[in-house]
Amino acid sequence: MKASKTSAPELPNMKKPSRRAQILGNWELYLFMLPAVLYFLIFHYAPMYGIQIAFKNFVPSKGILGSPWVGFDHFERFFNSYYFWDLIWNTFSISFYELAIGFPLPIILALAFNEVRNGKFKKTVQTVTYAPHFISIVVMAGMIITFLSPSSGIIIMFINALGLDAPQFLTDPAWFKTMYVLSGVWQSTGWGTIIYLAALSGVDPQLHEAAIVDGASRFKRMLHINLPTILPTITIMLILNMGNILGVGYEKILLLQNSLNLESSDVIATYVYRAGLVDAQYSFSTAVGLFNSVINVILLITVNWIARRTSENSLW
Amino acid sequence: MNIRSKAWKLLMVGGLGASLLAGCGSSEEAASKDESVTVSKDGFPIVEKPIKLTMMAPDTGVQNWEDMVVLQETAKLTNISFEYKNAPKESFETKKNLVFASEDYPDVFYAAGLTPSEQLKYGEQGVLIPLEDLIEEYAPNFKALLEEYPDVRKSITAPDGHIYSLPVIEFNQHWYRNPLWYNGSYLEALGVDKLPETTEDLYDLLKRFKDEDPNGNGKADEIPVSSVTTPAANIRDIRTWMLGAFGMYEEELFVDDNDVVHYTPVEEGYKQYLAYMNRLWAEDLLDHESFSQTAEQKQAKGEGNQLGLFSAWHAYQLLGTEASDKDPMFLPVHAEGVEKAAIAKNGGVKTGAFAITKTNKYPEASMRWADYLYSYEGSVLFNKGPEGTLWEYTNEADHTKKAIPAPDGKDSEEIRSTLTPNYGIPAPTILTDEVNKGLTTDFDKWVENETQTKLLDNGARVPFPSLFLTIEEQSEINSLNSDLSTYVKQMEAKFITGAESIDSGWDGYVATLKKMGSDRIAEINQGAYDRWKSN
Numbered sequence: 001m002k003a004s005k006t007s008a009p010e011l012p013n014m015k016k017p018s019r020r021a022q023i024l025g026n027w028e029l030y031l032f033m034l035p036a037v038l039y040f041l042i043f044h045y046a047p048m049y050g051i052q053i054a055f056k057n058f059v060p061s062k063g064i065l066g067s068p069w070v071g072f073d074h075f076e077r078f079f080n081s082y083y084f085w086d087l088i089w090n091t092f093s094i095s096f097y098e099l100a101i102g103f104p105l106p107i108i109l110a111l112a113f114n115e116v117r118n119g120k121f122k123k124t125v126q127t128v129t130y131a132p133h134f135i136s137i138v139v140m141a142g143m144i145i146t147f148l149s150p151s152s153g154i155i156i157m158f159i160n161a162l163g164l165d166a167p168q169f170l171t172d173p174a175w176f177k178t179m180y181v182l183s184g185v186w187q188s189t190g191w192g193t194i195i196y197l198a199a200l201s202g203v204d205p206q207l208h209e210a211a212i213v214d215g216a217s218r219f220k221r222m223l224h225i226n227l228p229t230i231l232p233t234i235t236i237m238l239i240l241n242m243g244n245i246l247g248v249g250y251e252k253i254l255l256l257q258n259s260l261n262l263e264s265s266d267v268i269a270t271y272v273y274r275a276g277l278v279d280a281q282y283s284f285s286t287a288v289g290l291f292n293s294v295i296n297v298i299l300l301i302t303v304n305w306i307a308r309r310t311s312e313n314s315l316w
Numbered sequence: 317m318n319i320r321s322k323a324w325k326l327l328m329v330g331g332l333g334a335s336l337l338a339g340c341g342s343s344e345e346a347a348s349k350d351e352s353v354t355v356s357k358d359g360f361p362i363v364e365k366p367i368k369l370t371m372m373a374p375d376t377g378v379q380n381w382e383d384m385v386v387l388q389e390t391a392k393l394t395n396i397s398f399e400y401k402n403a404p405k406e407s408f409e410t411k412k413n414l415v416f417a418s419e420d421y422p423d424v425f426y427a428a429g430l431t432p433s434e435q436l437k438y439g440e441q442g443v444l445i446p447l448e449d450l451i452e453e454y455a456p457n458f459k460a461l462l463e464e465y466p467d468v469r470k471s472i473t474a475p476d477g478h479i480y481s482l483p484v485i486e487f488n489q490h491w492y493r494n495p496l497w498y499n500g501s502y503l504e505a506l507g508v509d510k511l512p513e514t515t516e517d518l519y520d521l522l523k524r525f526k527d528e529d530p531n532g533n534g535k536a537d538e539i540p541v542s543s544v545t546t547p548a549a550n551i552r553d554i555r556t557w558m559l560g561a562f563g564m565y566e567e568e569l570f571v572d573d574n575d576v577v578h579y580t581p582v583e584e585g586y587k588q589y590l591a592y593m594n595r596l597w598a599e600d601l602l603d604h605e606s607f608s609q610t611a612e613q614k615q616a617k618g619e620g621n622q623l624g625l626f627s628a629w630h631a632y633q634l635l636g637t638e639a640s641d642k643d644p645m646f647l648p649v650h651a652e653g654v655e656k657a658a659i660a661k662n663g664g665v666k667t668g669a670f671a672i673t674k675t676n677k678y679p680e681a682s683m684r685w686a687d688y689l690y691s692y693e694g695s696v697l698f699n700k701g702p703e704g705t706l707w708e709y710t711n712e713a714d715h716t717k718k719a720i721p722a723p724d725g726k727d728s729e730e731i732r733s734t735l736t737p738n739y740g741i742p743a744p745t746i747l748t749d750e751v752n753k754g755l756t757t758d759f760d761k762w763v764e765n766e767t768q769t770k771l772l773d774n775g776a777r778v779p780f781p782s783l784f785l786t787i788e789e790q791s792e793i794n795s796l797n798s799d800l801s802t803y804v805k806q807m808e809a810k811f812i813t814g815a816e817s818i819d820s821g822w823d824g825y826v827a828t829l830k831k832m833g834s835d836r837i838a839e840i841n842q843g844a845y846d847r848w849k850s851n
Contacts, residue, residue: 060441060443061441061443062441077795082828082832083799145608149605149608149613150604150605151617168604170608173815258608258809259550259809260608260810262805262806262809263806274802275798277410277413278409278410278547279798281795281798282417284795
């Protein structure tokens with residue numbers, strides 16, 4: 001292929017070709033990139049022009065540019081809001097809870113899958129754990145409500161049959177976060193293993209052979225061969241997850257929210273939804289959303305910085 | 317290769333530019349009117365050559381609007397057809413907000429339930445066009461109606477003197493919310509022949525529902541009262557009636573007999589209501605799923621004959637039985653020390669049902685189309701379906717009709733919902749006795765009598781008139797309300813379920829509400845009410 005010929009590894013003593021020549025020489029590769037770049041430009045960068053309404057009093061008929069500026073009024077209102085600290089606490093605690101439980105589980109499951117030799121059994125278990133991933137979030141919330149209904153829910157009946165007193169999962173604020181995180185685990189753990197399984201397939205079998213000769217047990221090999229091999233993948237996944245940390249899946253929270261669990265289920269995203277889409281306060285909700293994004297970016301940069309300092313892996 | 321790559325680049329850049337332009341350039345000016353179409357001022361068709369407009373409306377999801385016979389017949393009659401932009405009834409509010417923000421307006425809104433503040437806001441911005449001149453010229457039926465009922469004109473005219481929407485007029489529909497109904501079989505099993513009149517009587521009866529196995533299945537599975545919480549409000553379907561027992565109207569705002577506006581959640585009566593509900597909750601008389609269950613789950617309990625007192629349009633619909641006069645309507649109870657229960661009544665006129673936007677090229681034709689809905693023929697067609705399907709004339713001259721039984725033993729209401737859009741949504745129309753003439757069944761008459769004796773004769777009235785706030789007032793209320801209403805809703809649930817003690821928590825709760833601006837909300841509305849009153 002032409003591309004491979006032109007992009008042959010450079011030799012140190014060769015004069016570095018100009019950037020322009022480099023791009024022209026590899027134009028096919030850039031062409032492949034183009035759709036993705038366009039996608040981000042059109043759907044992620046162009047809409048940023050609308051962020052300015054966070055600093056304005058947006059009136060639809062005047063348009064984004066024509067609406068009057070109000071400075072930081074909307075931000076002030078949010079910071080002074082009765083719910084400000086509740087929202088921050090819930091958003092962070094749900095996110096970190098989810099990360100603490102939901103992040104290691106796929107890794108453990110993937111390591112376990114990797115040890116299963118029986119092909120048929122392995123495939124069955126994998127398919128079973130993948131399946132909940134394909135259930136839409138609305139259906140999922142409906143299932144959770146039905147299963148946990150105190151009068152007819154199958155899970156409640158099961159707990160009661162064991163002679164235990166089933167908690168009010170749906171309405172007790174103390175249980176909301178756990179219910180949210182555990183149902184998330186049920187839905188996405190299996191799917192999350194895929195990327196780690198792919199990384200595990202790259203483990204050099206010679207390492208295992210050598211370890212077996214040295215008398216290492218299965219568990220020891222998993223710990224000292226498999227885990228270090230997928231560590232870069234884990235780091236990158238962790239950084240990516242941190243970037244999303246305040247973007248908790250608000251659809252599911254919204255669907256499971258009720259007045260009784262509100263004190264532990266109200267997050268920034270659901271607050272934005274109520275202010276923006278229900279009450280039509282577009283400028284205010286944009287300001288809150290922007291605040292959320294800024295915090296997110298700060299978190300992402302911090303974690304990436306820590307990762308770069310402590311290991312060789314980082315996004316940039 | 318170079319030339320080809322340049323061509324690609326140009327193509328891509330061009331594509332990007334075009335899509336960016338498309339994104340920005342969508343703000344349209346008011347549509348230039350299409351003068352080529354002549355609109356006849358009377359008779360049909362309304363226009364000579366067929367035109368097509370877009371209509372935004374809430375949808376109950378029973379039938380595609382394109383396939384509704386009533387709309388098809390009207391299109392044939394008037395030569396005006398519509399492209400329907402429906403959104404499900406449950407999420408219509410959200411969709412409506414998005415449409416107003418996106419500037420992608422439909423030509424007309426149908427059954428949109430535009431609030432007074434929306435009418436004023438979008439009217440002043442020029443999105444909704446003023447209708448009064450069009451009514452004068454192109455709406456003979458509606459104009460006659462305004463002359464007959466001057467109050468209707470008063471309630472639909474915005475403070476700037478314009479009319480931005482046409483109303484729903486139902487002078488004989490008095491329900492503010494669905495009534496509560498007792499399960500008749502429970503009352504019979506317990507030998508109850510006198511309905512409770514006070515909150516204590518009611519408590520005793522609910523207790524008996526719970527303990528004496530009125531459904532006779534040997535299990536204590538009876539749920540004395542059940543309710544459903546929606547995003548708009550907690551247990552609204554029963555709180556309207558429970559709050560009434562303590563002299564409070566259910567909405568956040570009401571005006572008392574001395575023209576003083578009250579913010580309900582800080583009132584003493586509201587506190588007593590919370591205490592009463594907390595008692596029902598603690599003794600398991602109020603369904604513990606009331607804050608989390610869906611309407612379907614409640615329906616299932618109703619059909620399983622587990623419910624004693626519940627809200628429904630008609631009791632038989634929730635119990636899954638035939639229409640009967642065995643399930644009595646709830647007689648509003650009153651608490652000790654409260655002279656009479658506050659009973660809310662529907663004012664009969666609801667604005668915001670039909671509006672025309674600035675992008676509409678044929679406002680005159682649209683107005684004449686809407687005017688048809690307020691004629692006798694139009695009202696019969698839209699509310700009863702076409703003649704020969706569910707009804708026929710016994711005497712066409714004096715408009716007497718008789719019902720045709722629905723085929724295959726189906727419920728005729730179910731069939732009606734597939735014929736006409738006017739089902740469960742606030743559609744622009746006028747519903748008069750003439751429209752119903754001959755079609756009222758014995759059951760309808762019984763319901764009417766229950767309404768008259770239990771609600772109207774006991775002093776039901778409109779809790780708060782639907783009045784217009786100025787844009788500044790409205791935006792101040794919106795910003796106060798976004799936290800306030802969440803807090804009220806959250807605390808109501810906590811007080812009722814006992815998560816927060818009423819005795820120790822009430823004072824702090826009221827203080828927080830005041831800090832959040834509850835007094836200001838009452839104050840703004842008092843001002844608006846006084847303006848309305850003096851008009």
